[in-house]
Amino acid sequence: MLTIFARCKVHYDGRAKSELGPGDRVIIIKPDGAFLIHQNRKREPVNWQPPGSFVTLEERGDILVLRSVRRKPKEVLEVELEDVYLVSVFKAEDYEELALTGSEAEMAEMIFNNPGLIEPGFRPLFREKDIGHGIVDILGRDESGNLVVLELKRRKADLHAVSQLKRYVEALKKEYGRVRGILVAPSLTSGAKKLLEKEGLEFKKVEPPKRESSGRGRQTTLL
Amino acid sequence: MLTIFARCKVHYDGRAKSELGPGDRVIIIKPDGAFLIHQNRKREPVNWQPPGSFVTLEERGDILVLRSVRRKPKEVLEVELEDVYLVSVFKAEDYEELALTGSEAEMAEMIFNNPGLIEPGFRPLFREKDIGHGIVDILGRDESGNLVVLELKRRKADLHAVSQLKRYVEALKKEYGRVRGILVAPSLTSGAKKLLEKEGLEFKKVEPPKRESSGRGRQTTLL
DNA sequence: TTGTACATCTCGGGT
DNA sequence: ACCCGAGGTGTACAA
Numbered sequence A, B: 001m002l003t004i005f006a007r008c009k010v011h012y013d014g015r016a017k018s019e020l021g022p023g024d025r026v027i028i029i030k031p032d033g034a035f036l037i038h039q040n041r042k043r044e045p046v047n048w049q050p051p052g053s054f055v056t057l058e059e060r061g062d063i064l065v066l067r068s069v070r071r072k073p074k075e076v077l078e079v080e081l082e083d084v085y086l087v088s089v090f091k092a093e094d095y096e097e098l099a100l101t102g103s104e105a106e107m108a109e110m111i112f113n114n115p116g117l118i119e120p121g122f123r124p125l126f127r128e129k130d131i132g133h134g135i136v137d138i139l140g141r142d143e144s145g146n147l148v149v150l151e152l153k154r155r156k157a158d159l160h161a162v163s164q165l166k167r168y169v170e171a172l173k174k175e176y177g178r179v180r181g182i183l184v185a186p187s188l189t190s191g192a193k194k195l196l197e198k199e200g201l202e203f204k205k206v207e208p209p210k211r212e213s214s215g216r217g218r219q220t221t222l223l
Numbered sequence C: 001t002t003g004t005a006c007a008t009c010t011c012g013g014g015t
Numbered sequence D: 001a002c003c004c005g006a007g008g009t010g011t012a013c014a015a
Helices: A104-113 A159-175 A190-198 B104-113 B159-175 B190-198
Strands: A002-013 A017-029 A035-038 A047-049 A054-060 A063-070 A075-089 A099-101 A123-131 A134-141 A147-152 A179-185 A202-205 B002-013 B017-029 B035-038 B047-049 B054-060 B063-070 B075-089 B099-101 B123-131 B134-141 B147-152 B179-185 B202-205
Touching: A002 B002, A017 A063, A017 A075, A047 A075, A075 B075, A104 A123, A104 A134, A104 A147, A123 A159, A134 A159, A147 A159, A159 A179, A159 A190, A159 B159, A190 A202, B017 B063, B017 B075, B047 B075, B104 B123, B104 B134, B104 B147, B123 B159, B134 B159, B147 B159, B159 B179, B159 B190, B190 B202
Parallel strands: A147 A179, A179 A202, B147 B179, B179 B202
Antiparallel strands: A002 A017, A002 A075, A017 A035, A017 B099, A035 A047, A054 A063, A063 A075, A099 B017, A123 A134, A134 A147, B002 B017, B002 B075, B017 B035, B035 B047, B054 B063, B063 B075, B123 B134, B134 B147
16 A cells, blocks of 8 residues: 655546645555545545556656546546655555444344344245346235335435335336335434325334344454 | 554444454544544445544553544444554645536536527426425426426436436426426436336436536636 | 445535 | 435445
C-alpha cells in the first residue's frame, strides 16, 4: 500500500466527470488497484478508482501526475501533484476477513429456523427465490395455505421497501390467487406505514439478531 | 489528519456488530471525527466510524486501544494496536470542493430547458414534487394535457427505478385520471424493460449531460 | 458479463 | 430529528 500526503489537483472523467482544485489530501493506492483520495472531512473519498484499475506515474512538463485508468467502464483519474509532503510504502500482511453479524441474511436464517417469529403456522419454502420480476427474500405459506412473501429489512423500512414488496406480491398474484405480503423489519418510516396500509400489505416487527461472535465472514478456525 | 500503519484487531458494535482478527491496516482519523480502517484491498474501509464520532486513546493492560464512539445511534469502534509501524500527522489545508458534472440534477435541468428532449409538446411543471407517497423527479403535462411523471436515472435503470415510477403514477392516478409514467435514462436492464411494458409505462433514452467544466459544486470564481 | 439487491451504506436536502 | 432519494455508489452472488 502506497500512502501519499500531497497538495494536488484532481481530474476525473468516466461515468461522470469532476474537477477538484488545489488542496492538501491523503492518497492511498492499494495493490489491487483501488485508489483513494481523501480530504480532511467525511467518510467518503472525494475521488477514487475501484479495484482493478491501473496506476502510472508520469512527469508532465514540470509536475508529477499520478494517473489511474479503469477499463470497462472507461474511467480516468489524474492527480497533479503540486507538492508532495510524504510518501510511505506499507507492506501490509493481512489474512483476516471481517466477521459481521446483524445482517439481513442472518434475519432470514433466524426466520427459517423459527418461523413462528412471523406468525403461528407460517411455513417458509424458498429463500432468495427468483420470481419473474425480482428476487423474493422468503417465500412461504401461512396456516390457511395462502402464499406469503416476506421482505426483510435489517433497519427501519422505507417507501422503497414497500414498493419492492408490492412488486413481488403483484408478480405472484398473476399466477397464484391471493398472495399476502409481509414487511419484516425493526420499524417503519411514517410514509412506509401509510403506503403499506393503502396497499393491504402487512408488517411484522423483527430485529436483526446479533450472534455472540463470528458471523459468516470468518469461521473460528479450529485447525 | 492522523494516519497510522499498524497491526491491530478491530471490534465494532452498533447498528451491526463485527470482529476482525489481527492484521496490518491503515487507519485514518479525520478532524471531523471520521475514522477509517483500510485493509490492503477494496475501495471500502473494512471498519469505520462516520463524521461526528469522538476518538480516545487508552492503555488497556499492556496494549494501546483506539476507541471511537458515536452517539445516536450508539456505536463503538475499538482498535487494539498490537504493533504500530508508523504514526503521521498531516495538517491538511483544503478549501476546495468537488465540482461534478453528469448528475441526475443536471439531467433535470437539461429537460427543463429543453422539454422537447422528452417528446414534442411536453411541458414540465414541477421538479422534486412531493406527492403523497414519495417525491417525483419531474411532473408535467403532455400535448394532450395528460399528467406525466418523469423518473430520471443517470445510469442504466433497473427494477427499482420502475417500481419507483409505478408508485408515483399510482399515487397520482387516485386523484387525477389517466397519468403517464416515463422512465428517462440512458438504458434499461432486461428486467426493467419487461416490467415497464407489463405496467404500461414508457421509456425515453436520455444521457446525462457533461458540462465543460465546473458542475454545481464550485463555480469558477471570477472575483 | 449482466442482473439484482444489500449496506454499520454515506450524503444532502427538505420539513 | 425524521423522511426521502441519489450515488462515478461499492460489493457479493447468481444466472
